[in-house]
Amino acid sequence: MNTFFLFVLLTLAVLIGAYLYRVLQGPTIFDRVLGLNGISTKAIILLILIGSVHERVDMFIDISTGYALLNLVGALAVAKYLEQKGLP
Amino acid sequence: MDVLAVIFILAGLFFLVVAAIGVIRLPDVFTRSHAVSITDSLGAFLMLIGIAIHEGFSLNVLKILAVLALLYLQNPVIAHATVRAALRAGLKPWQREST
Amino acid sequence: MRPVSSQFLLLKATALFVLWIMLSGSFNWIHLLLGATASLLIAWINSGHSPFVPNFRIWGKTILFLPWLFSRIVHSTLHVTKLILNPKLPISPKLLHVKTNLRNRAAVVLLGNSITLTPGTITAEVDDSTLIVHTLDDVSSEDVRxxxxxxxxxxxxxNGDTSP
Structure with a gap:
C-alpha cells in the first residue's frame, strides 16, 4: 500500500508541474491565478495523502483546512484587485 | 477493502490527469476554468473518498468529509470570482474562427 | 446595543461547538470547557450581524436535491473528459444570457453555485434576474438552457415567494 501511495504522490507532483507551466507561461494574468488555484487544490489532496502515509491524518487534515481557507481569502482578494485594476 | 480504496484513488487520479491535460491544451481562461472545475468536482471527490475508505471508520472520516464539503463550497466561488474579473477587465472569450 | 436573538445565538454556538469537537477530537473536560467558552464568545461577537434566519424546511429539501445534482455532475464530467481527450478538440464556447424567475436570493446563489460546480458551464456574472453563463459546448449547457x-x-x- 505504501508503494502505491508513493506512486500517487509522484503523479500528483508531475501534475503540479503541468499547472506550474500554465502559471509561468500563461498569456494573461488570469491564467496565472487559475493555475495557482488548481495547484492549491492539488496541495490539499497531497497533504491528506502524506498524512495517510505517515498514519497521522488527523494532524494533516487541520493543516489542509487552514491551507484551503487561506487560499479562499487570497484568491478572492486577488480577483477583486484585478477586477478594479482592469487588464494590464 | 483496500482494493476498493485503490480503485477509487486511481479513478480520481485519472480525472486529475485529464484536468491537467485540459489546462495545457485549451485555448483561453474561460475554457481552462472548465478543466479546473473537473478537478474540483469529481477528481478530489473520488480521491478523498478513497483515502477515507482506506482509513476505516473513525473521526478522521468525518474530518475528510468536512474538507470535501469545504472544497465543494469554496471552489465555485473562486472560479466565479476569477472568471468575473476576467470578463469585467474586458477579456474576449475565444471563438472558433470558422463562424 | 445591537438586538440579539437568543435562539439564533444558541444555534450558532452549538454549530461552532460541534465544529470544535470535530476538529479537536478529544473529549477531555478542559478542552470541552474551552470550546464551549470560545464558541459562545464568537457567537456573541458575531450576533446581530446578518438577518439570516435558518429555515429547516428548506434544508431537508436541499439535501434531497444534492444527489440529483451529483448525478448531473458525473454526467457532464464524462462529457467534458471526452471533449478534452478528443484530438480535434471539438469545442464551441459561448456566452449565454439566462433569465431566471427566482426571486429568493439564496435560490439564486444555489443556482449559480450549481452551474459553476457542473463542469462545462460556469457563471460569469450575476444580476438580479439575469445570469451570464459561459459554456463549453451545446451538450453541456442543455440543463441550463x-x-x-x-x-x-x-x-x-x-416557488421562491419567501422573503429575499
Missing part, C-alpha cells in the same frame, strides 16, 4: 436546473431549485424553495 432547458431550465431543468432552475425548475428543480424552484421546487426546493417552493
Amino acid at each position: 432547458s431550465g431543468r436546473l432552475e425548475g428543480k431549485i424552484a421546487s426546493v424553495f417552493g
Whole structure:
C-alpha cells in the first residue's frame, strides 16, 4: 500500500508541474491565478495523502483546512484587485 | 477493502490527469476554468473518498468529509470570482474562427 | 446595543461547538470547557450581524436535491473528459444570457453555485434576474438552457415567494 501511495504522490507532483507551466507561461494574468488555484487544490489532496502515509491524518487534515481557507481569502482578494485594476 | 480504496484513488487520479491535460491544451481562461472545475468536482471527490475508505471508520472520516464539503463550497466561488474579473477587465472569450 | 436573538445565538454556538469537537477530537473536560467558552464568545461577537434566519424546511429539501445534482455532475464530467481527450478538440464556447424567475436570493446563489460546480458551464456574472453563463459546448449547457436546473431549485424553495 505504501508503494502505491508513493506512486500517487509522484503523479500528483508531475501534475503540479503541468499547472506550474500554465502559471509561468500563461498569456494573461488570469491564467496565472487559475493555475495557482488548481495547484492549491492539488496541495490539499497531497497533504491528506502524506498524512495517510505517515498514519497521522488527523494532524494533516487541520493543516489542509487552514491551507484551503487561506487560499479562499487570497484568491478572492486577488480577483477583486484585478477586477478594479482592469487588464494590464 | 483496500482494493476498493485503490480503485477509487486511481479513478480520481485519472480525472486529475485529464484536468491537467485540459489546462495545457485549451485555448483561453474561460475554457481552462472548465478543466479546473473537473478537478474540483469529481477528481478530489473520488480521491478523498478513497483515502477515507482506506482509513476505516473513525473521526478522521468525518474530518475528510468536512474538507470535501469545504472544497465543494469554496471552489465555485473562486472560479466565479476569477472568471468575473476576467470578463469585467474586458477579456474576449475565444471563438472558433470558422463562424 | 445591537438586538440579539437568543435562539439564533444558541444555534450558532452549538454549530461552532460541534465544529470544535470535530476538529479537536478529544473529549477531555478542559478542552470541552474551552470550546464551549470560545464558541459562545464568537457567537456573541458575531450576533446581530446578518438577518439570516435558518429555515429547516428548506434544508431537508436541499439535501434531497444534492444527489440529483451529483448525478448531473458525473454526467457532464464524462462529457467534458471526452471533449478534452478528443484530438480535434471539438469545442464551441459561448456566452449565454439566462433569465431566471427566482426571486429568493439564496435560490439564486444555489443556482449559480450549481452551474459553476457542473463542469462545462460556469457563471460569469450575476444580476438580479439575469445570469451570464459561459459554456463549453451545446451538450453541456442543455440543463441550463432547458431550465431543468432552475425548475428543480424552484421546487426546493417552493416557488421562491419567501422573503429575499
